[in-house]
Amino acid sequence: MNPIPTTQKEELISLYLNNLDLITENSAEVLNHARQEGIENFKLLGFPGPKSEKYKYTKVEPLFRSDYEKYFSPRKIAFKVDDIFRCDIPALDTHLALTLNGFYLSNPTMLHELPNGVVFGSLAEAAKKYPKLVADHYNTIVANDDDGLVALNTAFAQDGVFIYLPKGVVLEKPIQIINLLMSDENQMVQYRNLIIAEERSQANIVICDHTLSPAEFLTNVVTEVVTKAASNVDVVVMQNQHNQTTQFSHLFAKQERDSVFSSNTISLHGGIIRNNIHVLLNDTNCENHTYGLALIDRNQHVDTHSFIDHAMPNCVSNELYKALLDDQATGAFNGRILVRKDAQKTEAYQSNNNLLLTADARMYTKPQLEIYADDVKCSHGATIGQLDQEARFYMQARGISEREARLLLMFGFAHDVVGKIKIEPLRERIDELVNKRLRGELSRCHSCPMHCC
Template sequence: MSVLVDKADLSLKYTAHYNEVKESLQKESADVLNAPRNKAFQDFVMQGIPTRKNENYKYTNLQPQFFPEYRFMHRREPVKLDLHAAFRCDVPQLDTHLAFIFNGWYYEDNKQAGQLPEGVILESLEKIAREKPELLKKYATLAKTEEDPLVALNTAFAKDGYFLYVPKNTVVDKPIQLINFLQANEDAFVTQRNFIVVEEGADAKIVSCDHTLNLNTYLSNSVTEVFVGANANFEYYTLQNEHNKTTSLNSVFVHQEKDSKATTLYSSLHGGVIRNNLRFILDGENAEAHLYGMAFLDKKQHVDNFTQVIHAKPNCMSNQIYKNVLNDESNGAFAGRIHVIRDAQKTNAFQRNNNLLLTDKATMQTKPQLIIDADDVKCSHGATVGQIDEEALFYMRARGIDEDKARLMMMNAFAHEVVQQISIEPLRDRIDELVDKRLKGEVARCHECAYNCDC
């Protein structure tokens, strides 16, 4: 397809593409995925590709990322090798249930999915939509297409991703590790849709690792809906480690019932443009949400973390800590919004964003926000942007530590507050090592992860 458009009206390009493929999207997908498709695209047309004029995207102009001529990955393409034989994640003592996602499609031969506890389902979203659509009755109810154009575009194009179901009172004995690969022979646009249900009293942990396998330009638009039942626990750790020609757009929506606990932690070690959009709804008393993030940027990389936590019921707690280390001409952004609904009394909500600038050309925009409609709450928010403390640096050098090592020690200490929130000890140790290497400028990918192919 070749469509000449003005950059100012780039959405016309995507409108033309949708009109070209919508019949095949409908024909090749199950009813539950098709139901919101046309409305979602109309919502996208109404909003357009986000620019800085969009309040929720005021720090990230995505128009340049949508301009290249991508090949859209609307169909499952054969993987020419056994990913289980080709890939090895060498993290000592990290024992996981391993599954692969390839260009947004659930790998058809995920061997370890069958070893999960009885009743737990880890499967292709496309397959579940066809064979067990009743499990997707809440599909597209959390991710509102009228509120975000990226969510709308994802819903319009969605065909596959992963589906996770953890039944009542089931504890998944070890973390589920999802390896997201991007690899194509040309620049590619990838759409991935995920759906997670953790029922009452259940417990599950996900470790998601994002990798690019060659140097083509990629735009990945991913949406994940998560339902956490009463008294359930859900932990979601994401390691973003992709090359500088990758645009990674991630939207995660979490609905929590009473007495539940949900934790997300994003480690952005490498990537060109990264946008992480999280929205939590605490919809039951005594629900607890923890949102953590850290990013390490250099060159002209850009990472934007946008969070919304909605306290809808009384006696709930949320905690947010995001930290960034920025070098060279990199740019970071954080916008965090806490909204306490009128009847959500006895709310405890905390939010903090700390940023370390290593050069005069690095920039950081931060906007913590509180919207409080209740009158009996404890809420706080704050942000700092600064450079390495020269007095502390002098103190360390006076005790025989050379300047480079002293700076590294201080940066590691700065990041460690987020790292220590990882409850999986082997993963915590590995992230500590990767952060250390990233700060030394030694790592562009997980060195101990091996992917053997002819590419």
């Protein structure tokens, strides 16, 4: 036996060592192969500490409490998918991928292989069936030696969602990933997603994070997206867990020549959310869109860190983050754009706008533009303000009550980001969820029995 651990870091390391057999047994060789490096890095890095500039506004270690249960094999919870999830977004016909507490949920198979060659399903299953394909991409673009939480995920992740888009395939139907958390006990969940878009492929991916039971959850999830030449991947993330959850979400994307990668992260509910987004524009003529919206109240905390890395010439990136904070909610945004020496003709834009509805809400924002090339167009702007009184009066002068006027203004503020969603039925539905969220109603779709918050 290992010595009795004294810190959360040591506890997790010993948990890893004591359960390594179980962890590897319920995963796949490709993932297991990366674990050792993961845990070594975690040993070195530990949790991002109080001195970490990147995690200045989110104290990480205390959040990894020891009372979370950790399971290293999928627990059998008998339910029918249709009983808990029914997406009624009209015209939003999707390929459905489900995970339960970090393990892929067979529906009815672990791996879907479409006639056009698209594969989606369990990452562990894909790693067994297509070991070379997965090994060539898995863990290739993440910052294991930079962020202890990412290294921790690499050590522990056993499964998650895998998506493969073959060359030239344009997937018409979006793939919808529903991540469900359900447990009687407080639980810690770490899983991993891998998305590979081959040359000229295209897909829309919707990721929804939900909780189905009132237990407390801590999630530490890493998603890797590899977009090869001229591919186009659009990811919309809906974070709608209950407010006793903590989530660390790390999204890494690597873009090759002429590719387009867009992500839009909408945070409605969730206690503490930390979103890391790291995009590497690795070749010329790439286009990146990184958007996010947080609507938070009470004691919610949403902290976003983005890093757009312009490594090559002639790429465009566009970043828009908005947050609306009520009650005592707190938020942080740190958006770093790096334009490397060779990245001439870069266009990089960043905007972060925040509305505080009370005197107690707090927002910390830090745009960070580092430019080492001399022929670029870059801009950044950050604002923190209150609802526009002039606009409110204008609406009242048209007979709109003060409450409705405020709601319309907040909705308008949020719609800037929601409006970027390309799939119309999804955009309309998210507008509706945002509207419900702002009105303090349950932000769930009315015919879906799932209780998201």
